[in-house]
Amino acid sequence: MGERARNIRQAMELEGATAEEISETLEEIQVEEEGRDPRERGRRSGIPEKYLCVNWDDIEMDGRRKSIEATRRWAESYEPRRAAWKKDTSAGLYLWSDGEGADEDETGFGTGKTWIAAAAAEHLLGQGLRVRWLTVSRLMTNLNLGFSNPMYEDACHRVREPRRGEAIILDDIDKQPPTERNIQPIFALVNDCTNNEIPLLITANRHIDALQEDWGARFGHAAASRIIEHCLDVEVKGRDRRLPA
16 A cells, blocks of 8 residues: 555544545545556556566466466456356466476476466456455565554555455465464465455465465365365476576
């Protein structure tokens, strides 16, 4: 949340405005600012600066063609007029890489999952969906700050229950110590998305079976079963694009 929006929220709260009135006012501000800067739409969604306005043609193929095409088909299956996905299309997508047991030049890291997710987010934004991008490691760091810290307040707002017309993106869902304090808010978001048919895109460096094991008995199986039911499984293969060839 920007400084201007935060000040307006605080002022409206002092005046006794309802949560719905505050939300509508902040959305109007968002639309106004997006009109001045085409990149502002992505920033407001939480997409990192590096990945703003990415499109499918910006992504290096290099063995990623199948995963790019699968993700593009998934994103393009959203029908704005119906505000729903095409029949027999999953409302979610689990985009993952895992270097274990792969060829020597495939590490599982740096394969372009975030680039692909950003292109999907940009497409969904263009179709009128609101996108809430959550970089999980940063989110959980902020949720573990003190209650009086503004970043803690913002993180709490970011994990609120999703609404219709919104898509949730959980980037690097596995990049957090698997404590119950860290897992519970992420599980709640996954659960909200699956129960309410909210579009959900997850990126991870773990296969869902490994993620289930990491998250333990209390949350692991419950989260994995929901993700499997809700999400199309797409593996991203390729060498680490961050390393020299």
